[in-house]
Amino acid sequence: MKTHLLLYTFTAICLGCIASQAQEYEYVPFVRENVEWFDGDKYRFIGDTIVEGKTYKKCYQSNSCPFEDNMRLYGLAREEDRVVYCLRPSDEQEEMVEEIIYDFRAEKAGDRVYLSWENTYDGNECIIAQIDTIPVNGGKRRRIELQDSYQGIYIEGIGSIGPSQGLFHLLFTIPTEIGYTYKTLDYVKNIETGEYEYVNGRKDPCEMEYEYTPYVKECCFGYYHYDPGDVRGYDLDQFYHYFITGEKVVDGKTYKQLVESRNCNFSSGTEVALVREENQKVYLLDGTREWLLYDFSLEKGDIFTVEADSPLNPTGKELKIPVTHDYVTYWVGQVRKVIFLEGYSPWIEGLGTTDRLPLHPFDPDCGTQCGDKLYYQRIDDEFDYLDNIYNRFDIIEPCTSSVSTTEADALRIARTPDALVVTLPGDGYRLAELIDTTGRLVWCEYLDGEPGEVSVPTTALAPGVYVVALTDNLGKRTVQKVGWQ
Structure with a gap:
């Protein structure tokens, strides 16, 4: 199965109910209230305002x-x-600056529309390749395909299905421009009726049942430390693993070991603390004294106190940190609570802070400035959290047995004189990428979610080592190194 960039096979997506032959066509506007777009973030039109005599x-x-x-x-x-x-x-x-993002006036193939990044019609001319109608919620809507594949397909009342960088960055986003920040439209939903006009594998995450996720559990945290002066972020000089494992009883309280390791095996690491969790509070035992590391029960207006002599506090002064706000959000495949503390990194339920090492949440000189970043949290062989933005395949692969299993069994790659033929390990895959050893994206193709094969052209590539990466509906990536001489 070979697909073309952005030319999705619409048999793989749900567009509401099945249409009958008697459906009538009626134009549905894109700019309308009571509708929600979702591409990892949500977008809604709410209320009007007037700018220079025009109503927006x-x-x-x-x-x-x-x-x-x-x-x-x-x-x-x-x-x-x-x-x-x-x-x-x-x-x-x-x-x-006013921009034109859609022009739904085209009637036939060969018509031209002008979709601009800047004022009025001074932007990019696009030629219509094809116009057809598709069934949506008991009616018909026109689907417009532009001639250049990277410019995409857009649908009346729905807009572009991707890739995008937000609701107003829907077109003219080719891989070299968007880097790794691509998004695809997951759904369009009527928020009054709850009906979906468009679904591409994932529905409203807020419909998922919320359940507290503990921080202290058998798991591995993978952190990378990079050089902030390297604008590409490719020069990794250290990698940390923190394991929460085993049990120890101290003064009648049961703790788990927090182990730091520079390799994939916690048994070769060093126990840096003991941790336990009770009533959504995470405690750390340092020697003979217990300290409060996180309190995930905090709400807006609460104060979190860090004592002056706490090993978590490098300032030497008592810290009284107010909670500015908190909310429940969809975070990497799971609904979690996020707590914002004034002047500090947010706390994410089940993960802690994602830009500081576990024992450095209150270090003013660490975090982003130090280049410490949580890359993944793994429970057994499954990722509970994976930061896909940076595509750091080279540091996750050695410590993830699930990837090794995928390489050996599920992900089959055959080499032909002019291509790599990758057998998809099941359905639900939406993106295939080829990445070189510097982390540069050299090729990508959007998939339709069906099982089969994808062909990666190699005639223009120099011999060497590359990485094939597949991303599914939920953002989970499967990676495998491949090379040729």
């Missing part, structure tokens, strides 16, 4: 459950004569 709808973005708990203004949009305009702050100037 306000587009809000959120990643919380419910939406209103953490929504922020993303931009403004209006629709006139089936043309969709948006206003966003320009990077170069303070005034808002």
